[in-house]
Amino acid sequence: MAALDQTQVKEGVDQETVDAVREVGTYKYGWETDIEMEYAPKGVNPDIVRLISGKNDEPEWMTEWRLAAFERWTKMEEPKWAMVSYPEIDFQDQYYYARPKSMEEKPKSLDEVDPKLLATYEKLGIPLKEQMILAGVEGAEDTPAEGRKVAVDAVFDSVSVGTTFQEELKKAGVIFCSISEAIREHPELVKKYLGTVVPASDNFYATLNSAVFSDGSFVYVPPGVRCPMELSTYFRINAENTGQFERTLIIADKGSYVSYLEGCTAPQRDTAQLHAAVVEIIIEEDAEVKYSTVQNWFPGDENGKGGIYNFVTKRADCRGDRSKVMWTQVETGSAVTWKYPSCILRGDDSQGEFYSIAIANNYQQADTGTKMVHLGKNTKSRIVSKGISAGKAQNTYRGLVSMHPKAKESRNYTQCDSLLIGDKCGAHTVPYIEVRNNSSRVEHEATTSKVDDDQLFYCRQRGMDEEEAVALVVNGFCKDVLQALPMEFAMEAQQLVAISLEGSVG
Amino acid sequence: MALPQAKQTVTEERLASLTMPDAGCTRKAREAALERLRQMGLPSRRDEYWKYTRPDTLVSPDAPPAALFVTDEPTMFHEFDRLKVVFVDGVFSPEESDELSLEGVTIDRLEDICCKDIHWAKELYGVLEANGQSPVQHPLAALNTAFASDGVAIHVTGKPSKPISLIYRHASETSDAILHHVVRVESGAEVTILENGPAASRFNKCMEIDIADGGTLHHVRAQGRDHQRRAATHMFTRMGQESVYKSFTLTVNGVLTRNEQVVELTGDDAVAHVAGACVGDGEFHHDDTVFVTHDAVNCESRQVFKKVLRNGATGVFQGKILVKEGAQKTDGYQISQSLLLDDDSQFLAKPELEIYADDVACSHGSTSGAIDETALFYLRSRGVPTREATDMLTLAFLAEAVEEIEDEALAEVIVSRLQDWLARRR
Numbered sequence: 047m048a049a050l051d052q053t054q055v056k057e058g059v060d061q062e063t064v065d066a067v068r069e070v071g072t073y074k075y076g077w078e079t080d081i082e083m084e085y086a087p088k089g090v091n092p093d094i095v096r097l098i099s100g101k102n103d104e105p106e107w108m109t110e111w112r113l114a115a116f117e118r119w120t121k122m123e124e125p126k127w128a129m130v131s132y133p134e135i136d137f138q139d140q141y142y143y144a145r146p147k148s149m150e151e152k153p154k155s156l157d158e159v160d161p162k163l164l165a166t167y168e169k170l171g172i173p174l175k176e177q178m179i180l181a182g183v184e185g186a187e188d189t190p191a192e193g194r195k196v197a198v199d200a201v202f203d204s205v206s207v208g209t210t211f212q213e214e215l216k217k218a219g220v221i222f223c224s225i226s227e228a229i230r231e232h233p234e235l236v237k238k239y240l241g242t243v244v245p246a247s248d249n250f251y252a253t254l255n256s257a258v259f260s261d262g263s264f265v266y267v268p269p270g271v272r273c274p275m276e277l278s279t280y281f282r283i284n285a286e287n288t289g290q291f292e293r294t295l296i297i298a299d300k301g302s303y304v305s306y307l308e309g310c311t312a313p314q315r316d317t318a319q320l321h322a323a324v325v326e327i328i329i330e331e332d333a334e335v336k337y338s339t340v341q342n343w344f345p346g347d348e349n350g351k352g353g354i355y356n357f358v359t360k361r362a363d364c365r366g367d368r369s370k371v372m373w374t375q376v377e378t379g380s381a382v383t384w385k386y387p388s389c390i391l392r393g394d395d396s397q398g399e400f401y402s403i404a405i406a407n408n409y410q411q412a413d414t415g416t417k418m419v420h421l422g423k424n425t426k427s428r429i430v431s432k433g434i435s436a437g438k439a440q441n442t443y444r445g446l447v448s449m450h451p452k453a454k455e456s457r458n459y460t461q462c463d464s465l466l467i468g469d470k471c472g473a474h475t476v477p478y479i480e481v482r483n484n485s486s487r488v489e490h491e492a493t494t495s496k497v498d499d500d501q502l503f504y505c506r507q508r509g510m511d512e513e514e515a516v517a518l519v520v521n522g523f524c525k526d527v528l529q530a531l532p533m534e535f536a537m538e539a540q541q542l543v544a545i546s547l548e549g550s551v552g
Numbered sequence: 553m554a555l556p557q558a559k560q561t562v563t564e565e566r567l568a569s570l571t572m573p574d575a576g577c578t579r580k581a582r583e584a585a586l587e588r589l590r591q592m593g594l595p596s597r598r599d600e601y602w603k604y605t606r607p608d609t610l611v612s613p614d615a616p617p618a619a620l621f622v623t624d625e626p627t628m629f630h631e632f633d634r635l636k637v638v639f640v641d642g643v644f645s646p647e648e649s650d651e652l653s654l655e656g657v658t659i660d661r662l663e664d665i666c667c668k669d670i671h672w673a674k675e676l677y678g679v680l681e682a683n684g685q686s687p688v689q690h691p692l693a694a695l696n697t698a699f700a701s702d703g704v705a706i707h708v709t710g711k712p713s714k715p716i717s718l719i720y721r722h723a724s725e726t727s728d729a730i731l732h733h734v735v736r737v738e739s740g741a742e743v744t745i746l747e748n749g750p751a752a753s754r755f756n757k758c759m760e761i762d763i764a765d766g767g768t769l770h771h772v773r774a775q776g777r778d779h780q781r782r783a784a785t786h787m788f789t790r791m792g793q794e795s796v797y798k799s800f801t802l803t804v805n806g807v808l809t810r811n812e813q814v815v816e817l818t819g820d821d822a823v824a825h826v827a828g829a830c831v832g833d834g835e836f837h838h839d840d841t842v843f844v845t846h847d848a849v850n851c852e853s854r855q856v857f858k859k860v861l862r863n864g865a866t867g868v869f870q871g872k873i874l875v876k877e878g879a880q881k882t883d884g885y886q887i888s889q890s891l892l893l894d895d896d897s898q899f900l901a902k903p904e905l906e907i908y909a910d911d912v913a914c915s916h917g918s919t920s921g922a923i924d925e926t927a928l929f930y931l932r933s934r935g936v937p938t939r940e941a942t943d944m945l946t947l948a949f950l951a952e953a954v955e956e957i958e959d960e961a962l963a964e965v966i967v968s969r970l971q972d973w974l975a976r977r978r
Contacts, residue, residue, distance in 0.1 A: 449920075451895070454895075466907065466910035466912075468910055469877065469878070469909055469910045469911070470877070471908075471910070472906070472908040473905070473907045474904070475904060475905040475906075476902070476904050477904075479899070479900070479902070479903075479918055479920065480898070480899075481890070481892065481898060481899045481900070481920040483895050483898075484893065484894055484897060484921070484922040485895065485922060486921070487919070487920070487921040487922075488918075488919060488920045488921065489917075489918075490916075490918040491915070491917050492903075492905060492916050493914070493915040494907050494915070495913055
């Protein structure tokens, strides 16, 4: 990228984009932390399930719940309907539990956490210090500090390393901790809500997750509370041959509000690794949850070797009237993505929104989309999906919009656009639309095109090289979604868009 | 992979009720089709492309009985000068048909070519159907190829002076007809094929169409007034360079209709338009399943499907534009819309795009909703009574599909049928 540094950038070109393009390298987070790990034996069976449950000091009912899920999982078949292909996964040939040795004794505060782990997150740009802002966010210094606090729960392989700002959140009544802690400290809440949105029997990967999930985040926002800061979980896979199975449970009680961010990375390896997470969100009357993801798992190298298999079940249940959920995702990583963050609009006047950018380059395959299930009256949903394929990648939007007979006067608008860069990649759209009453309106629109030659020409004419120009056009293509992201993520996402497409032109 | 037991049972039970006609030159194709069918099995509700339509009554050993619709109204297309080819309950009727001779076209009965060893149709019979089985299977079409008892082979070499009109009469309440037609339009030739009538209590029809470079085929069909009939139709079309295919289907009745179209654009600069209008009332299930594959450069395809539904009627649309690697400069368009006149009706759609080439412009849209209140108010404020205003807006909604018919006189006939339907439903 040396040539870029000498490029004279002409007036009118968005400086941020140019910087983003300049900064690109290969996968930035491909390094590995050298740390002593403790593994459960390879494979999955009832003993492993009990062992994981034991490691987390779980009560009996939780262990039983896991075992029941495992029992069910053994009778299920791996889903094959997605437009992705990958070698058969040997579920017995990997570790289901790995934690740093130093985490054996649970650190009481962040000061006691292994410095190596802290350094890891520091390097990832997620320092586990209770500082005002996330490092690496330019321009954020000018924002009033009060408004820009972010509490972080850091998950390293199978365990949560630490959660920041817990005290301050407690003052507001918000519970933000690892799910293992929540099972011990707040069993009544977990018991009441766990598995009510994504039942243990939901699908192959969700059931596997129910049996072996090792950690994840738990959020409870009490009635009428506006969470004083953004909450964030950072997932890092470090150990080799280890699957990460995290479980996130977010409960927004009546009239509350919370914004939640999720980020993920993994080291660069030749062998593929499995990641099967479940996220459940419960939204009561008048509450609102914003859930943003920047998924940047290792995507495999340019020959399609290695990478993460990302099989995720995410679902939000808008139980109360006038509740609202907003999913925003930027999917740039993973060798294979299988992910459909969904909204069940049960309460009257509830709203669901889904904004997605999915970028697939080299041999990446992404099959992602959403489900909007309208059950309540006057419910509204909006889907904006932008898929970008480059290299030899396949990118599929798969979505469902369902209007039930009782969901009178409901409204859906779906827009999914695909952009193709290069003639060896594919872009696909598979929407399902089911309308069962006539007072609802459903609109679906999709387009597929390539980067417009005129736009490229215009940028080149102004002195940008081709890659820079493509990044600029692509950023423009994604603008609708990027705008929906919280600021911290919007910047990272914009850079990722450029990085992910590196080498795809020419 | 072995078939699930339930599927195998259904398939074998259905096969037991059928006998393969003694088939001369089509024998090989029929046997291959039977083999294909045994491998895929007949459709079940669990199949991806049958999730919105119950195939039970289409695959049962015996056809469910269907009452005849008797009327003294003139039949469809009666006002046109045409070459009539009539089938009664799926059997060719020489008495009711015109003499099968017309300049620029030769028409043979399938039964006749079955006795010959050499015939052009031999190269086509079952071939396009077999090609069309991937990536999505059409088991009922394979069943058709194997067991079709009648049909015609239409060879178009020039520009015949009048349309060829295939008329399907329904005479027995328990008839179960399987018809298979093959059509070849030679280079530079042009023809219009009309189809109308309910055909039988249960009707399985397959039409294989091969359009050579520069050939043109217009196809307009109306699927009859018999309400209790069930139909599964398949059209497999292969298109050469600069060829044109325009197809329109009108469906106003029928408890169950499944229309499958498989169009493959294999020559550069070909143009395919597939359209359909359906209006359904009460116990009415209509399913359009359309696959358009672009396998050549600079082709254009359009799919326009409109459904008006009321009283618990169900409309299904499944459509796919597949652009293969190298099919650059493709222009693909697909629209599926439904107008739900009351709260009991439903519209289920799966419009798909699958694209492996980058220099393309493909788009699809799908909408569903009720009559636009503002438009209705506007018309009423101009003194148009509610019912008429509703009809007017309904016709306007269907217009985009009807406009796909190039021949204005034919389009007018279709519009008047739609008006009749609306008038009857007032």
